[in-house]
Structure formats: structure tokens, C-alpha cells
Amino acid sequence: MSFLIGMDIGGTNIVCGLVDEGGKLISKIKQPTEAHMGSGYVFDKISRMIQELLQTAQVESKDVAAIGVGTPGFIDPVRGITVFASNLQWTQVPTAEEIGKRTDIPTFIDNDVRMYVYGEAVAGAAKGYEHVLGITIGTGLAAAVVNNGELYYGGRYMAGELGHIPMPEIPYTCGCGLQGCLETLVSATGIARQAREQLEAGRASIMNDWLNGDPVDRITSADVSKAYDEGDPLAVEIMNHTGKLLGKGLAYAVSLYSPDIIVIGGGAALAGERLFAPMREQLQRSVYKGYWERLTIAPAQMIDDAGIVGSALAAGRRLKELRGEAV
Amino acid sequence: MSFLIGMDIGGTNIVCGLVDEGGKLISKIKQPTEAHMGSGYVFDKISRMIQELLQTAQVESKDVAAIGVGTPGFIDPVRGITVFASNLQWTQVPTAEEIGKRTDIPTFIDNDVRMYVYGEAVAGAAKGYEHVLGITIGTGLAAAVVNNGELYYGGRYMAGELGHIPMPEIPYTCGCGLQGCLETLVSATGIARQAREQLEAGRASIMNDWLNGDPVDRITSADVSKAYDEGDPLAVEIMNHTGKLLGKGLAYAVSLYSPDIIVIGGGAALAGERLFAPMREQLQRSVYKGYWERLTIAPAQMIDDAGIVGSALAAGRRLKELRGEAV
Numbered sequence: 001m002s003f004l005i006g007m008d009i010g011g012t013n014i015v016c017g018l019v020d021e022g023g024k025l026i027s028k029i030k031q032p033t034e035a036h037m038g039s040g041y042v043f044d045k046i047s048r049m050i051q052e053l054l055q056t057a058q059v060e061s062k063d064v065a066a067i068g069v070g071t072p073g074f075i076d077p078v079r080g081i082t083v084f085a086s087n088l089q090w091t092q093v094p095t096a097e098e099i100g101k102r103t104d105i106p107t108f109i110d111n112d113v114r115m116y117v118y119g120e121a122v123a124g125a126a127k128g129y130e131h132v133l134g135i136t137i138g139t140g141l142a143a144a145v146v147n148n149g150e151l152y153y154g155g156r157y158m159a160g161e162l163g164h165i166p167m168p169e170i171p172y173t174c175g176c177g178l179q180g181c182l183e184t185l186v187s188a189t190g191i192a193r194q195a196r197e198q199l200e201a202g203r204a205s206i207m208n209d210w211l212n213g214d215p216v217d218r219i220t221s222a223d224v225s226k227a228y229d230e231g232d233p234l235a236v237e238i239m240n241h242t243g244k245l246l247g248k249g250l251a252y253a254v255s256l257y258s259p260d261i262i263v264i265g266g267g268a269a270l271a272g273e274r275l276f277a278p279m280r281e282q283l284q285r286s287v288y289k290g291y292w293e294r295l296t297i298a299p300a301q302m303i304d305d306a307g308i309v310g311s312a313l314a315a316g317r318r319l320k321e322l323r324g325e326a327v
Numbered sequence: 328m329s330f331l332i333g334m335d336i337g338g339t340n341i342v343c344g345l346v347d348e349g350g351k352l353i354s355k356i357k358q359p360t361e362a363h364m365g366s367g368y369v370f371d372k373i374s375r376m377i378q379e380l381l382q383t384a385q386v387e388s389k390d391v392a393a394i395g396v397g398t399p400g401f402i403d404p405v406r407g408i409t410v411f412a413s414n415l416q417w418t419q420v421p422t423a424e425e426i427g428k429r430t431d432i433p434t435f436i437d438n439d440v441r442m443y444v445y446g447e448a449v450a451g452a453a454k455g456y457e458h459v460l461g462i463t464i465g466t467g468l469a470a471a472v473v474n475n476g477e478l479y480y481g482g483r484y485m486a487g488e489l490g491h492i493p494m495p496e497i498p499y500t501c502g503c504g505l506q507g508c509l510e511t512l513v514s515a516t517g518i519a520r521q522a523r524e525q526l527e528a529g530r531a532s533i534m535n536d537w538l539n540g541d542p543v544d545r546i547t548s549a550d551v552s553k554a555y556d557e558g559d560p561l562a563v564e565i566m567n568h569t570g571k572l573l574g575k576g577l578a579y580a581v582s583l584y585s586p587d588i589i590v591i592g593g594g595a596a597l598a599g600e601r602l603f604a605p606m607r608e609q610l611q612r613s614v615y616k617g618y619w620e621r622l623t624i625a626p627a628q629m630i631d632d633a634g635i636v637g638s639a640l641a642a643g644r645r646l647k648e649l650r651g652e653a654v
Contacts, residue, residue: 074617130482131481131482143583147479147480147481152474152479153474153585154458154474154584154585154586155457155458155585155586155587155621156585156617156621157585158585158617158618159583159584159585160583160585161582161583161585161615162582162583164582164614164615165578165579165582165583166578166613168495176615176616177615177616178613178614178615251492251493252492252579252583253583255488255489255491255492256470256486256487256488256489256492256579256580256583256584257481257486257583258480258481258482258483258484258485258486258487258488259481259482260482286493286505287491287505288488288491288503288504288505289504290401290483290485291485291488294482294483
């Protein structure tokens with residue numbers, strides 16, 4: 001029996017999972033990243049996590065075909081390098097090589113959103129669909145495309161920056177330097193930001209009661225969902241506005257990529273229909289009906305595990321490709 | 328020596344060319360399509376055009392490896408069917424089979440814009456670039472993507488509808504039923520339309536002198552270019568506005584596809600810098616600098632021949648794929 005290891009190195013936590021060749025997650029462990037300790041420290045920790053994972057599952061290292069790693073930021077999957085990951089403070093880190101030499105297992109890396117979407121495409125909500133567009137709405141907004149099991153990369157592996165499409169309706173400046181990027185509004189951060197701004201401007205809302213005099217910074221996107229469920233007009237307005245702008249952005253992606261299904265994941269996607277209903281309404285109005293009529297829209301299925309399973313299966317596939325085997 | 332035939336079936340003309348395996352156009356002939364006579368009539372004409380083409384070049388039919396055909400509209404390249412082409416009035420026409428049985432040469436079809444961009448990507452302005460976005464600005468606006476020599480299709484072969492992205496600045500209703508589609512303004516038709524509207528509204532312009540009392544319908548996009556060169560403020564305004572909107576639309580395509588180069592062709596692209604200068608200015612302002620810094624923007628090189636050469640080379644490639652040969 002051959003196994004794969006999938007890993008998600010985030011700004012806060014590292015999650016590491018053992019996966020069978022069919023994509024079934026057998027067990028996983030989680031530890032804080034402690035990126036401030038430097039990349040060497042993080043790689044040593046990863047090496048110990050893998051040992052622990054194998055020991056617990058009573059699997060020998062030689063039975064693991066490959067390790068797949070998802071990290072945030074700009075990745076060069078071919079050279080195995082994390083080119084730039086702001087929340088890890090990594091620049092030009094040879095992630096694949098560092099993990100490979102500590103474990104003696106072939107290691108592949110890729111962008112975490114691509115791995116998440118790959119997981120959902122081959123083993124999650126989009127399994128069985130040929131043309132998959134996946135997005136994650138978390139701290140930011142990002143997208144990836146999988147056609148017939150193959151990831152779409154574009155030049156410098158930089159395709160899919162749905163979050164950095166400028167929208168005339170958005171007044172915020174983005175960290176990337178552009179004005180009005182979609183992710184400054186359509187994200188957990190963006191939803192919270194809208195609520196905070198309105199509360200600070202003196203807008204009536206049940207969220208004021210919850211704050212009980214605390215600074216508005218305490219308000220999160222989950223609070224907006226909660227207020228929405230209580231019928232709070234401000235929360236309803238924010239969700240409608242955010243969903244509508246997401247629908248506009250997705251219209252561009254649908255007209256350019258022509259997906260069969262859109263899978264939506266990430267923390268803020270937990271808002272579910274509060275966000276999806278206005279998104280769908282706008283999207284239908286903004287794309288040619290030939291796209292809309294055959295489009296499925298589904299929430300992510302594997303949620304927290306999509307990145308791990310995706311990384312593991314993508315690594316298995318890349319190993320086979322390298323060996324010239326059919327994929 | 329083995330040859331390929333490339334063909335472009337347009338609403339007005341059919342152009343048919345003999346191409347060598349390296350993509351060199353040896354000779355071509357052109358005849359009116361006469362689509363109103365029905366598809367059978369058109370296919371018989373095509374068969375005679377191919378005979379004439381081979382006779383003139385003294386090439387035998389058996390030395391032609393494949394025929395590639397580009398037609399407008401929605402195409403199913405795998406089944407060889409023109410699903411719907413409005414300007415040919417064709418619905419579900421088995422184009423590949425009809426030409427194949429008349430010529431006894433393996434025939435492949437595809438969308439005309441994809442074939443144009445494929446030609447520019449493998450043998451024209453984008454030769455040597457890995458990730459190519461090509462657009463044609465003609466009666467409409469369309470795009471296609473070629474990555475490492477491979478066309479990007481998306482679900483139902485419908486990717487690349489840049490012309491049907493809705494823009495809040497555009498007041499026109501599109502033939503597709505949507506409001507504000509980019510191609511209603513960024514196209515030869517759209518440029519002429521803006522000029523006609525302004526002239527009809529009594530706007531001063533050198534174009535009024537040219538009309539000399541004739542109805543404004545006579546004004547074309549070429550007239551707007553001509554007026555621009557005379558420093559006509561209205562023409563300058565129209566080109567700036569059109570270029571700016573093209574830049575905004577291309578920003579979406581760049582952020583989602585991440586091309587290394589954008590090739591711009593089609594009739595209205597002859598406006599050249601009049602359109603490209605404001606487009607570049609807007610595009611730079613609307614995309615993350617990591618895209619802009621490595622982006623080349625180039626006019627199409629083969630102009631009228633890109634579609635023929637592209638169709639021919641794409642057909643050659645697909646024949647090899649079918650035979651399991653390396654491409």
C-alpha cells in the first residue's frame with residue numbers, strides 16, 4: 001500500500017495529513033507555524049510532524065510515495081521554491097528541497113489556494129466536473145482553475161488573481177498598491193471592515209449592543225453573519241453588497257474561463273446563502289445565458305481538509321508525470 | 328513534402344490557403360461565401376476552391392496531411408460541428424465531415440478567433456512566448472489563450488468571451504441580451520457607433536464635413552482614425568474612451584490568465600497607437616505590477632493570414648495527436 005502526505009503551511013498553523021492513493025485522509029496533526037523563528041526552524045518542525053504522523057498511523061517512511069505542500073504567496077512549483085509569502089516572511093525559500101532532504105521523500109510544493117481547489121476538484125464538491133473554477137474567500141480572495149484534472153497556471157504561475165481585479169464601486173486601496181481590488185471588500189477582512197466603518201459612522205445595528213462600548217475592531221465577518229440572522233438591516237446590506245460584488249467579479253471569471261462548476265470555500269464562505277444568494281442574482285444578470293444555464297455553484301465539501309488532500313494528490317500526480325507514467 | 332490547408336469561412340468571404348509544415352503560406356485564394364445559398368452550396372464551393380488551390384500550386388491531394396477550418400460562432404472542435412454561427416446562419420452543421428467527405432482529407436474545425444490567435448502564437452507576433460493572450464477587435468471583440476502551444480477551451484469550448492464582459496460605463500444593450508458588453512463599444516462597430524451618436528447629437532467634428540449632408544451611417548471606425556490624425560477633438564475623445572475601456576477589460580484577462588504577451592489583431596486594431604496608447608495607460612493602472620512588468624503588448628503580425636496559417640497548423644497538430652505522435 002502506498003501513501004501520500006499533504007501539508008498546508010499557513011501563517012498561523014501547519015497542518016499535515018496522511019492520505020491514501022484514493023484521496024482518503026487517514027489522520028492529520030496540526031501545530032503552530034511560528035514563522036518568526038525562521039524557515040529552518042519551521043522545516044525541522046515539519047520533519048518531526050511527519051515522523052509523528054507516520055508513527056501514529058504505523059506507516060513506514062518508505063511507503064510514502066510523495067509529499068505535497070501548499071504555502072501561501074507566489075510559488076514556483078517547477079523549481080519547488082516559495083518565491084514570496086508575506087505572512088510567512090519567506091522570500092526565495094527552496095521549500096521542496098528543504099523538506100525533501102529532511103524526509104528523504106520526493107516533495108512538491110504549490111500555492112495553497114491552488115491545492116485547495118485541486119482537492120475540491122478531484123475529490124470534493126467538483127468531483128466529476130471537467131472544468132472547475134474554485135475560489136477561497138478568507139483573509140483575501142483567490143481563485144484557481146482545474147480543467148480535466150489539470151491546474152491552470154499562466155505565466156510565472158500567477159493566474160487566478162480574482163482578488164486583485166479593480167472594481168469602480170470599491171473605495172479601498174489594496175496592499176498590492178492598486179485601487180479598489182475586489183478582495184478589499186469581498187473577504188472576511190472586507191466584510192468586517194464594512195461593518196466597522198458603518199458602526200463607527202454611527203449606524204444603528206444590533207452589533208452595537210454586542211460591542212457594549214468596546215472598540216469596533218472586535219467585529220468580525222462571523223458577527224455580521226450572526227447579525228444578519230437576527231434580521232439586522234446593516235448586516236443584510238453588507239452581505240448583499242458583498243455578494244453582489246462577488247457576483248460581478250465571478251462574471252468576468254466565468255466569461256473568460258467558462259467553468260462547469262464554481263466551488264466556493266474559505267472562512268468567509270461559511271456565510272453561505274447570506275452571500276451566495278445576492279452573488280447568484282448578480283452573476284446571472286452579468287453573464288451570457290449560455291454560461292449561466294450550465295453552471296453549477298457549490299460550497300466546498302472538504303472545508304479544512306481540501307488543502308491537505310489536494311496537496312497530497314497533486315504530489316502523487318506530479319511524481320507519476322516525472323516518471324512518465326499515465327496520470 | 329507534406330502540406331496543410333487552412334481556411335477561414337467568414338460571413339462575407341472564404342479564404343483558403345496552402346501552407347507548408349513550417350507554417351509558411353504558399354498561396355491562397357478568396358471567394359465570396361454566399362452563405363444565403365445554404366451550407367451544401369458553400370461546401371461544394373469549398374471543395375472546388377481546394378482543387379483550384381492544389382492545381383495552381385501543382386500539389387497532389389494525397390500530399391495534404393490535413394485541412395483546418397476556422398468558422399465564426401460556437402464550435403465543437405472535437406465533434407467537428409459548427410454549433411451556431413449567426414453570420415453564416417448555420418446551426419448544428421457537421422462542417423468537418425462535409426468538407427472531409429468532399430476532399431478525402433482529414434478535416435478539423437475550430438472557432439475563427441482561436442485559429443487567428445493560434446496562428447499568431449505559433450508563427451506570428453507571439454512566437455517564442457509561452458503564455459499568449461490574443462484578441463481580435465473587429466465587428467466584435469473576442470479573445471483566445473494559447474499556453475505552450477495549447478489552446479485553452481474551457482467548458483463547451485466557450486472560454487475567452489472578453490467581448491461579453493459587462494462594464495458599468497457602457498450604456499448599450501448587446502445582441503447577446505446583456506447590458507453594457509465590452510464589444511458594444513470596443514469594436515469597429517462600437518467606434519463607429521460612438522461617432523455617429525455624437526455627430527447626430529450635433530457635435531462639431533471634421534467628420535461632418537466629410538459627410539457633406541449624407542446620413543451619419545456612412546461613418547466607419549476608419550473615418551474616426553482619419554479624423555484623429557487631423558487632430559479632431561471628437562475622434563481623439565472616442566479613441567481615448569475606447570482604448571481606456573479596452574485597458575480595463577484586458578486588466579481582468581491579465582489578472583485571470585497571466586499572459587506573457589497580448590497580441591492584438593482584427594480590423595479595428597489598425598487604429599494602432601490611437602487605441603493602444605490609452606489602453607496601455609489604463610491597463611498599467613489596473614493590474615498588479617507583477618503582471619505589468621513582464622507583459623509584452625504587440626500588434627498581430629500576420630494580419631489577414633493568421634487565421635489560415637493558424638487553422639492549418641492546428642489541424643496538423645490535431646492529426647498528430649490523433650495518431651499518438653509527439654506534438
